[in-house]
Amino acid sequence: GENVEQHPSTLSVQEGDSAVIKCTYSDSASNYFPWYKQELGKGPQLIIDIRSNVGEKKDQRIAVTLNKTAKHFSLHITETQPEDSAVYFCAASQEGSQGNLIFGKGTKLSVKP
């Protein structure tokens, strides 16, 4: 089955700097890759997703890139702000299959003011 690896497990940046989180997946049939942000005491919330027919997607300060050949995808946050501090999870699934998400172990991002 699918396995998703996520790095780093913790990331500390200065406010205004960029943050990059990387994930790799094992199943070449996976074609849907969402990123979730989880704040303390809350459930994961989708922040951006990408499908395998595109290589990059951007939404304001957040972007995701996908390399299907290498089977890895990355989350990029620019101009980080303290409110970006949270745990971020990448996930993978097969659109057309049952749709359950396989999650990475998460990255705890701390943005220092």
Added chain:
Amino acid sequence: GAGVSQSPRYKVTKRGQDVALRCDPISGHVSLYWYRQALGQGPEFLTYFNYEAQQDKSGLPNDRFSAERPEGSISTLTIQRTEQRDSAMYRCASSFLAGGRGDTQYFGPGTRLTVL
């Protein structure tokens, strides 16, 4: 409207007792998923439903775990004869489209289960 809700938010039980965890998905959402999240880990798939039909229960750890969604809306995850290793955050998610369409899954706040 309201997001996904789960109850209770916290459940403390003694080993050997049965527990029932409830999920109320977003109104009109077809698919409902159950995940379990250990501390410091990502959510791990347990089972999912399209409408009232349980489509996949391959993630349920053993036969003490069961789930139902009899009317295609509210779902209950039941754990019988609880064990300490069952302690975790149990999360429910729902999506508008049937599972497999790559649709956004909206997560609830979770039920923190502690088995003493």
